[in-house]
Structures are given as C-alpha cells and as structure tokens.
Amino acid sequence: MPELPEVETIRRELAPRVVGRRINEVEIRWPGIIARVSPDIFRQRVQGARVTGMGRRGKYLLWTLEPEGTVIVHLRMTGQLHHHPSPVPGDKHTHLIMRLDDGSEVHYRDVRKFGRWYWTSAPEEVVGHLGPEPLSPEWTVEEFAAALGRRRRPIKALLLDQGVVAGLGNIYADEALFVAGIHPLRRGDTLHVEEVRRLHEAIRQVLLEALHAGGSTFSTYQRPDMGEGTYQRRHRVFRRTGHPCPVCGTPIERIRVSGRSTHFCPHCQR
Numbered sequence: 001m002p003e004l005p006e007v008e009t010i011r012r013e014l015a016p017r018v019v020g021r022r023i024n025e026v027e028i029r030w031p032g033i034i035a036r037v038s039p040d041i042f043r044q045r046v047q048g049a050r051v052t053g054m055g056r057r058g059k060y061l062l063w064t065l066e067p068e069g070t071v072i073v074h075l076r077m078t079g080q081l082h083h084h085p086s087p088v089p090g091d092k093h094t095h096l097i098m099r100l101d102d103g104s105e106v107h108y109r110d111v112r113k114f115g116r117w118y119w120t121s122a123p124e125e126v127v128g129h130l131g132p133e134p135l136s137p138e139w140t141v142e143e144f145a146a147a148l149g150r151r152r153r154p155i156k157a158l159l160l161d162q163g164v165v166a167g168l169g170n171i172y173a174d175e176a177l178f179v180a181g182i183h184p185l186r187r188g189d190t191l192h193v194e195e196v197r198r199l200h201e202a203i204r205q206v207l208l209e210a211l212h213a214g215g216s217t218f219s220t221y222q223r224p225d226m227g228e229g230t231y232q233r234r235h236r237v238f239r240r241t242g243h244p245c246p247v248c249g250t251p252i253e254r255i256r257v258s259g260r261s262t263h264f265c266p267h268c269q270r
C-alpha cells in the first residue's frame, strides 16, 4: 500500500542511482506484471535505453528513457523496488530485474503481483486520469472545495478517489481527516469552506511529515536500499483501534467506508 510519501521516497532514493545509467538488460520473470504492451515489446523498448529522468504522479513512478518512451511503475499493494550495487539472484517474488551499465541492478519484488509496469510513448494515457498533486503549489483550497462540493460520497471515499486529489491512500486519508477534525462519513458537499481549508492544510501536513520520515512501513513497503520508513510510529489513528486518541483520550474506533477500514476519534472528528 505505498502512497505518495512512500513512492516519493523511493523516487528520491532511486533516482541518483539510476538516472544517467543505460539499461543493459531487462529480465522479466513473471510476464503478468507488464501492462499495455507485450513483454517482448517492453523488453525491446527498454533494453539499451538510457534513463534520463525519474518523476512521480500520484502513486506512479515515471522513468523517462532515451531515445524514446517512458516506463511507468505502479506498486499497488506489495510492490518493492530495490537497488543492488552488484548482481544478486533475487527470490521467488522477484518478477523483473534491470541490469544497469555500472553493474548494479534494480529488482522488482511483489508478493501479491498486483503491481504493473508500463512502457508508453504517451504517459497521459496511463496517468491522465489523476487529479492534482497535493504538494504542488497549484493545488488550491478553491480547487479542492470545487471538487468536493460537486460530490455526495463520504469524504473518506473522496480522498481515496485519485481523480479528486492524487496520491492519498488509506493511511494518509485517515490521518488527514483526524488532523482536520472531520468525520470520515461526512458527505463531500456538506463541508464548510473552513473545513475544506483545514483538510487541505492537514493533507499537506501529514504528507510532508511522512516524507520527512521516509514513509510508513507496516508489512512490505521498503526503500530501495531495503531500509524502512518510520512514520508508522507517529500515526495518530491509523491502525490504532482501541488506543487512546492523542488529543482527548477517547478510544480510536474503526468503521468501514466504501469497503475500506477507516480509523477515527468519535469525539474529535465531527
């Protein structure tokens, strides 16, 4: 379940090891992770290319290649990207290996196999559905208010909707709603301007805190050097059912919203 802070941490730590390198070889061990093009086409386009940049949109990682195209990776539930300074064999969950021209390797591991790798000459076809980037200065309270005001679903579900704002998942949606003092079942079109402003600020706050901590590691998220994030130690409500609320001491409750576990303080969140 890597969300924006985890994917951005991976980008920041992987980019200096990969950008500028030529991809000498691509080994695809489980073809089912390759989307949009056939595994053969993917290999042909990527093998021999040079990585000229590594960006992020929402939870997607975008590798710009020379002479052409973009590799887009979505880690979904359990995908991991590791960088090894010298060759290692990988294990039964290693589904793709890129061998770089400095002898290092990028390994993709994915226990659940829900992650996907794309090669495309038109990245918008893969990431064009995404809403604004929450850490971008272009994402304004006014834009957020307009997006929420048109929608009747619970605010928790709207925060998970990648078309409303890109990159939030279950962890940071719950944390942001707690910081903003908003009940996860409130309908989007019932939030007052002041509440939207608080939520907009809370989203940025929790994302920046998590980025600073290298993300949250529960089960499978790891950084490219196999290290872990530390933000899980600072979660206020996420997976803290029954623990006291850090503000008022009321036990944190868990409900389901749109099929997703949702953690909140019944006293602080209205």
Ligand SMILES: [Zn+2]
Pocket: 245, 246, 247, 248, 249, 250, 265, 266, 267, 268, 269
């Ligand atoms: Zn509370």
